[in-house]
Amino acid sequence: MSESAVTPERSGEVPASDAGKPFVVQRHRARRLHYDLRLELGGVLVSWAVPKGPTLDADARRLAVHVEDHALDYFDYEGAFAGGGDVIVWDWGIWRQAGSHPERAIADGELHFDLVGTKLLGRFVLVRTDGYRLGGAKDNWLLLHKRDAHAVAGWDAEDHPRSVKSGLTNDEVSSLSQKTNAAHD
Ligand code: MN
Numbered sequence: 001m002s003e004s005a006v007t008p009e010r011s012g013e014v015p016a017s018d019a020g021k022p023f024v025v026q027r028h029r030a031r032r033l034h035y036d037l038r039l040e041l042g043g044v045l046v047s048w049a050v051p052k053g054p055t056l057d058a059d060a061r062r063l064a065v066h067v068e069d070h071a072l073d074y075f076d077y078e079g080a081f082a083g084g085g086d087v088i089v090w091d092w093g094i095w096r097q098a099g100s101h102p103e104r105a106i107a108d109g110e111l112h113f114d115l116v117g118t119k120l121l122g123r124f125v126l127v128r129t130d131g132y133r134l135g136g137a138k139d140n141w142l143l144l145h146k147r148d149a150h151a152v153a154g155w156d157a158e159d160h161p162r163s164v165k166s167g168l169t170n171d172e173v174s175s176l177s178q179k180t181n182a183a184h185d
Contacts, residue, residue, distance in 0.1 A: 020094035023115060024075050025054060027090040027161070029170050035157060036087075037064065037143070039095050039113070041102055044069040050143055053157025054091075054120055058147040064126060066139035076165055080177040088173050089165035090157070093117030109141070118164045119157075122150025 021040040028036050028049075035053040038045035048064040055062060080086040097105065098112040105111040109128030115121060123146035128139070145151055161169050168176070 020096040020116070022075065023093060023095040023117065024089060025091040025117070025120065026078070026087045027053070027157075027163075027170060028085065028087045029174075030085040035090060036067075036070075038070060038075070039102075040072065040075070041106075043072065045072060045074060046106065048126065048141060048143065054124070054143060054145075055157060056120070056122065056145050056150060056152040056155035058145050058151040059153065060144065062143040064141045064143040066128075066141055078163060078165060078168075078173050078177075080174045086170050086174040086177065088163040088168065088170050090160075091117040091119040091164055093120070098123065119160050122146065122148045 023037070023039045024045070026036045026038070028034055032051065035050045036047055037050055037054060038047045040046075047067050047070050049067050050062050050064045052062050076089055076092070078086075078088045094116045096114045096116075098114060099105055102111065102113075106126075111126045112123065113126075114123050125144050125146065126141050127144075128141045163169070163173065166173065
C-alpha cells in the first residue's frame with residue numbers, strides 16, 4: 001500500500017468531496033411558483049421544490065419537497081414551456097456537504113451543506129419531516145439557514161428576481177423565449 005493511500009490528506013490533492021460540486025436554483029413559474037434547488041451529486045441533479053424559495057433568514061423554515069432527480073444537462077436551462085410556465089437560473093455556484101457521505105445524509109433525511117452562490121451564501125440544512133417517516137404522501141423536508149455570518153434577517157427570494165445567467169426576469173425570458181415542448185416539474 002502506498003503512503004498516499006494511507007494518508008491522502010498529505011498528497012496535496014483536495015478530496016473531491018471538499019472541492020465542492022455545482023448547485024443551481026431555478027425560479028419556476030408553473031401552476032404554482034416555486035424554486036427548484038438542485039445539487040449535483042452522483043451524476044444527477046438531486047432536487048427539492050421550495051414554494052417560497054430559499055432564504056438567508058435564519059429564523060425561517062421553508063417547505064422543500066424532494067422531487068425526482070434531473071439530468072445534468074438541465075443545469076443552466078432557462079426559457080418557457082409550450083404547456084405553460086417558464087424558468088430562469090435564479091442562482092448557481094458551488095455546494096459542499098458539511099460531512100463526508102452526502103448520499104447517506106440524504107437517505108437519513110438530514111443534509112448540512114454550505115453554498116457559495118451569487119445570492120445564497122453560508123450554511124444550510126435540509127431535514128426530512130416526520131410526516132414522511134409516518135407515511136405521508138409527499139417527501140417533505142424543511143430548508144433552513146444556520147445563524148452564521150451570512151444570515152440576513154428578513155431576506156426574501158422574491159426581492160431578488162433576476163437570473164444570474166442572463167440578468168432577465170421570468171417575464172422577460174418568457175417573452176423572448178421560443179416556446180419549447182419540454183416539460184419539467
Ligand atoms: Mn420545478
